[in-house]
Amino acid sequence: MDDLITDSRYSWVRLGLTLFVATVINAGMWAIIVIMPAIEAEYGGTRAMVSLPYTLTMVGFAFGNYVIGRAVDHFGITASLIVAAIMTAIGFILATLSSSLLILSFTQLMVGFASAVGFGPLIADISHWFVRRRGIAVAIAASGNYLSGAIWPILLAKVLAENGWRAVYIVMAAVTLFAVIPLSLALRRRLPQQVQTAAQNTSLANAKTVGLSPRALQYLLGFAGIGCCVAMSMPQVHIVAYCVDLGFGPAVGAQMLSLMLLFGVVSRIISGLVADILGGVQTLLIGSSLQCLALFLYLPSGGMVSLYVVSLVFGLSQGGIVPSYALVVREYMPAKEAGARVGFVMMATILGMALGGWLSGLTYDLSGSYTLAFLNGIIWNSANIAVIIWLILRSRASMSASAAA
Structure with missing residues (x-):
């Protein structure tokens, strides 16, 4: 049915x-x-x-x-x-x-x-x-x-x-x-009510493997969302200013931003296909890890061509991250509360973008370059990855213990 x-x-x-x-x-x-x-x-x-x-x-x-x-x-x-x-x-x-x-x-x-x-x-x-x-x-x-x-x-x-x-x-x-x-x-x-009930039972069964209450998991995902989006905001918010500093002009920076968004859509579609095979948590880990790698690639990239390439790579890596949070919420939290739970995590990611844009600007003002701003993004991204890995390990340990019992 x-x-x-x-x-x-x-x-x-x-x-x-x-x-x-x-x-x-x-x-x-x-x-x-x-x-x-x-x-x-x-x-x-x-x-x-x-x-x-x-x-x-x-x-x-x-x-x-x-x-x-x-x-x-x-x-x-x-x-x-x-x-x-x-x-x-x-x-x-x-x-x-x-x-x-x-x-x-x-x-x-x-x-x-x-x-x-x-x-x-x-x-x-x-x-x-x-x-x-x-x-x-x-x-x-x-x-x-x-x-x-x-x-x-x-x-x-x-x-x-x-x-x-x-x-x-x-x-x-x-x-x-x-x-x-x-x-x-x-x-x-x-x-129909029976479909909602089946979805509710599935999410509750998944939640038991993590061993956290829906509220605790929601806050943990919110922190992870802030971390990844503080990192994400550095190129998205400051790429135009970065290109101006390098002498390439605002038009080049705008083109790089468009490139990020275009390939961000491609990334979202690919990540959705991957999530249907691996699940939301694994897909989130892949996207966050690739984003961190792309941020590292920005550090030695000072030429126009290399920045275009890295911006394309960055778009391909980050586009699927935010939708993956929604999938994790649906997999591990009560289905009847999906709107509020997904909305909370989306709110955290957007606030992370706002915080990251400001932090990157502040770091630039204090240091006179964007190098430390990229490093700041990498640190926040690493915290995000640590949370995801912890969730995966906790879930696997719980399932192993249940199998042994």
Whole structure:
């Protein structure tokens, strides 16, 4: 019976709809980057002040993953998407009415919070509809965030050039309402109770092998997520500035960032396929180890060609890490709490990105180069790897003890 519901034709149709919704609603996270130069021209201020709207967008996005994830557990994905779409559109409209940079920043907090529905909450929802192919399904759903970042800046650039940043936000408000709400109604189907019960029993059985409570495991995964994303943020946040320091210019750095994101999508798909064979924990270990190796490769890479190559390698290594956390949550934590648990870990990874971007900048300010910033990322990445290895060894020891008994 379960096989007729999970991994079914409907599951794949639902996944396609989920990817489309994620690509639209996640634009709330990327639109601020598109309009930032226009904001600086209108409001003035230092570069740090102009960056405040983006910072608050990410803060809202982080906490939205957890809060909306909990709402999905209680009210379902359709109701959560409708409310979040309305909130995102209102945030966009309020932003167009802002008379100061500070007011705009707080409207971005709302936009970031609401648009988070397109990341952790949607990932948690689609994970219920797959068992055998859950890895690739989660990877595809998570790719909506990267696709949104690749598509919307290009589409909105012409609107910005011809009509200004307020027109960009009005367009995004309309697109969000008229695309997300109808599609959310197509996702209103709920899983039968027997399928939910079977998933709950499986996750509880897996959890016993780790010997940790769901809350303890959640916090441990949250720490690991912060560690890997502090490391991940160094190239992603500072690659443009790094290229400027080396004399290559911002355009080259932007191309390297695009290369990372493009191959990050490839990495997510490959990692999803691997996870369906090895499981979330093993896939997470592979991705984190490859990311650490890529960070080491940045240290001797000072030439333009070598940096392009290493950035490609970095994108291939890191893209599948964050979706792997969602898989670990689904494998070892109660299925009925998937939205809140996945949302919490996604929140931790996003906060790790924010912390890592700041730490890398601080390290650069203190040392005058990015060498120590890369080393700082490697240290955090190593802590992340240590946590994953500890979980694997603990699980294997528990299973060996059970077999011996």
